[in-house]
Amino acid sequence: MKVKDIMRKVEGFAPLGLAMSWDNVGLLLGDAQREVNKAVTCLDVDENAVNKAIEIGAELIVSHHPLIFRAINKITDPLLLKLIEHKIAVISLHTNLDVAPKSVNHVLAETLGLTVIEHLSQETGESWHRFSLTVPVDHLEPVREAIFAAGAGLIGLYDSCSQSHQVRGTFRALEGSDPFIKSEGLASVEECELEFMVDGSRLGATIEAIKNAHPYETPAFYHYPVSNQNPAYGLGLVCKNDAGLSLSGLQNLCREKLHNPAPRLYLLGKDADYIPERIAVCGGSGGSLIPVAGRKAELYISGDFSYHQILEAGLPLIDAGHFFTEYPVVAYLSQKLQEMGLEAVALELEKHKGYIM
Ligand SMILES: [Zn+2]
Ligand SMILES: [Zn+2]
CATH class of the missing domain: 3.40.1390.30 (NIF3 (NGG1p interacting factor 3)-like)
Structure with missing residues (x-):
């Protein structure tokens, strides 16, 4: 499995958009195209974690604390050099994992x-949005399915949440347009207004999904941020x-x-x-x-x-x-990687520098 495919799966259980604005999460070092068979999970990427990865031939380290936290302007740190030399990628899941549905x-x-x-x-670091969209009545279901597939409509422990009601829409096609509903002059059509909640990090994917599933040349929609938070996080x-x-x-x-x-x-x-x-x-x-x-x-x-x-x-x-309060997540991360079909090993408790301190 490629690093980028692992990142896609990570979005499923610890979306990067959940991280606080000051944090640094995701793929922090390595080639997204590289194939991974073995991985080491740890709390901190210290010498022991890197040595463990080299010892077992792992191509990836997944940590909770970010490998790189503050901006760097030169790469001379022996640990970073060792990772680069051995082509070991590093993914860090920090505050996004602290606030994830399973955190x-x-x-x-x-x-x-x-x-x-x-x-x-x-x-959390996530913003939440209310989204409204109009769609012809007979196209409501495919569009609704597409936005759910893009990750919109998640509220707490419920997904596929939306509301819809019938409205009468009007439009007049200007020169150069190619309207789905052909009409001379002012058109009046039966539409549904579809409303739902969406995380800020899923907005782009949701709009993309609408453009693909919606029959109109120019779908009409708007969204605005709300001050309440998604109870899932x-x-x-x-x-x-x-x-x-x-x-x-x-x-x-x-x-x-x-x-x-x-x-x-x-x-x-x-x-x-x-x-x-x-x-x-x-x-x-x-x-x-x-x-x-x-x-x-x-x-x-x-x-x-x-x-x-x-x-x-x-x-x-x-x-x-x-x-000690965060170490248990290291085994959880291994388990998540194993579910992806990788061979994953958790760096032992007593091997962490944080244990000896
Ligand atoms: Zn911590
Ligand atoms: Zn933490």
């Missing part, structure tokens, strides 16, 4: 055995404490399931045997979501909390580590 946080919740209730925050999760574990029990759970030898529990006024009903989780650096977690849950599990964030937190916290 880093879903994998974290699954690893901890917690049932998901809702997103912690609707924040979001950052962090609120989960149920099904097992009824106490704060110290949950600290132990993080130690055991995330393999962090020392997750840090901040009681912040609660007893260690306090049993939270709802638990917020966010893999990686989740400190900025502490205020939201305080409104939606009684405990927040994440990583990278700062001293002042902890002081001001209105709920108990478990800092289970940036690395």
Whole structure:
């Protein structure tokens, strides 16, 4: 399978358009035309990840943290040179995977055995649009099918969402035009107005699909951005404490399931045997979501909390580590690549530099 075909499949489970504007995701190094048989997945593309890829003869590394984050103006970094020398491509799925329908946080919740209730925050890098289009009544269905196939009409856990109603349209064909409905002077036609929601990253494909499926020479449509967000995406999760574990029990759970030898529990006024009903989780650096977690849950599990964030937190916290809360996604990435028919190996936990730190 070619790198570009893998990227197409990636769009299916972690659309690049979901990434925050400051992020750098997708194919960051390598030839999109190159054939891939084997891949290594990892959290960070460090020497161990690159060596592992060379050792097993992998043509691709898929990481969560971007290989290249800030702009570079020269390529002298030994790691980049080694990747280039061995023709190893690198795909990084960062904030797009943090907010995807199955995200880093879903994998974290699954690893901890917690049932998901809702997103912690609707924040994503995606813009959402309302789209309106007119189409002759008897052409409604093929056009509708084409826009759904282009990825429009996804709302939360529902796809193929649209609304339509009959309208009376008018037009007058000007010189040089080739109208689908021939008429002298002002034409009056039975049309449907078809409306639906579409992600910003699918707008281009949707318009393309309309142009291909619509009978008119010049289809009439408009779209505008909306301020609400697609509930399919979001950052962090609120989960149920099904097992009824106490704060110290949950600290132990993080130690055991995330393999962090020392997750840090901040009681912040609660007893260690306090049993939270709802638990917020966010893999990686989740400190900025502490205020939201305080409104939606009684405990927040994440990583990278700062001293002042902890002081001001209105709920108990478990800092289970940036690395440890995100590492479970490495196995998930391997699984996604295996589903594509590739041989994929996850870089071992203890091989990551983030583990030894
Ligand atoms: Zn992340
Ligand atoms: Zn991270």
